[in-house]
Amino acid sequence: MRFDEFQTHRQQQLAADPSLLDAAETNVYRALAPLRPEPPADGSAGGDGDGGRTVYRCDLARAWLRRYGLPEAWSRRAMVGRGVRHGLDLLFRHLHGTGARLWLPADVYPVYFDLARAAGLAPGSYPTLPAPVLPPDPSDGECPEYLLLANPSKPLGRHLTDAECAALTGWLERSAHRRLLIDAVYDLDTPFAPGTRRLLDTGRAVLLHSVTKGWLHPRSFGIVLLGPDDTAAAEAFRGDPPAQQQLRLAESLLADHPDTPRQVAAALADRAERLFARLPAEVRAAVPAAARTSPGNYFFPVAVPAPALLAEHGVLALPATAFGASTWPGSVLTSLADAFAPSAPTVQNAPSTQNAPTVEATR
Structure with a gap:
């Protein structure tokens, strides 16, 4: 169903x-x-007008890296976008242009497949329930190959185990052409989970994150942290930036609502x-x-x-x-x-939910 x-x-x-x-x-x-x-007082979360000072993507990238304990020297690899879905859309289009093979989790987020197919890819799949089972090694080991995973994962409701991280590292080591795409949107902690940091340390992982779950503002601001060898994808992000309203919202969330x-x-x-x-x-x-x-x-x-x-x-x-x-x-x-739900709200001045997304699937 x-x-x-x-x-x-x-x-x-x-x-x-x-x-x-x-x-x-x-x-x-x-x-x-x-x-x-609440959005900033100048109303920068919505509308098409300028209405405020300029916020620079490079400053937001550095602020995000500081929050999650990552080197600020990585700021050139930290691409600012409008969320995980936006980041995946741009990444998938880039992968199609390189002829890459893409593996997606079969039972995590159906929109992954919609985005991949819209980008012209024909993704393979692997199951994650009741535990992740990595795809088999292909006969053609020369093709660029990317595997998308979520950490923590829905609907597993947990982070990757040490053994699962070891299996992913082994999967990378069996081919120099392999990379990981890590969707960390459900990670509400700082720094990121040990498994995510361990996979980042391989130098062969792309990390995607956003303010969607932690700050409950979908499709407004996200970061795609490219791997050292994936910088060819950067141009797509530079050509499709968030609006200033979204950047000012992101600045407010990171600075005023940590x-x-x-x-x-x-x-x-x-x-x-x-x-x-x-x-x-x-x-x-x-x-x-x-x-x-x-x-x-x-x-x-x-x-x-x-x-x-x-x-x-x-x-x-x-x-x-x-x-x-x-x-x-x-x-x-x-x-x-x-x-x-709790018997009474604990936060004053709750915003209206009139325009809130009606399904969880928004990222």
Whole structure:
């Protein structure tokens, strides 16, 4: 069942039986709206006018590198864009021009495939549920080859393990033509997770990050940190920059709201505990410990089919197929529904959610 099909099914089920435990909400922007920082007072987050001073991309790149404990000398490789989706769109178009082979996770984010195909690529896939399984080595080892992964990963709800990072490093070492693309949009901590830093240290990884999850501002600002040998892609980013309104918003988020990602992670941890408290004991026991303890996580895979959770426990969960072409029969619980919200908002002057994205899929 695809994501859009499941959303229709979910609404039908909740309308027919309001007593169901809704563990299938995916709109983090609506759930955490009180934590979303207000745009700068000059209104620079929206509209087409200039309306303010000039913000330079190089300054934002250095500010982002400082925040995440990365060398400021890498600023020439830190491409400023409008988020992970925008970065992938430009990268995929560049890869098509080089004749590269691309591997995508089959069951993480269906839009990965949409972006790749729109760029003219014919991506291969590999599963991540219930654990990542890297693609086989091709017979043609001379073709440029890129593998996209997410760390932390939805819907696994956890970071890569040491063994998985070792497997990825081994995959790189088996061909000089291989590179990694790391989507770190769900990493709310500073610095980035040890596994991400370990893979960056190979010198053969591209890192993508944005303010989408940590600051709840989708499609506004992101960074693509190119690898030392991937700088040929830089020209595409220089030719398609964010608007000044978006750059001023990014400056405000990084400078004036540095604690928001921690607040988001804390709010999600509270919601997770409320979810676990409402789950039947045997369902709660099926949640992997790594997902349950991962900071800022709101995806919890369980090796129980969604229809069984619904019929036997009255729990509405997402089937794994909502995330892509998964053959894993399990399902994914989320902690974003109103049932897991705090009893009263803790932040004043919450912005309107009228224009918030209606699905989690925005990055």
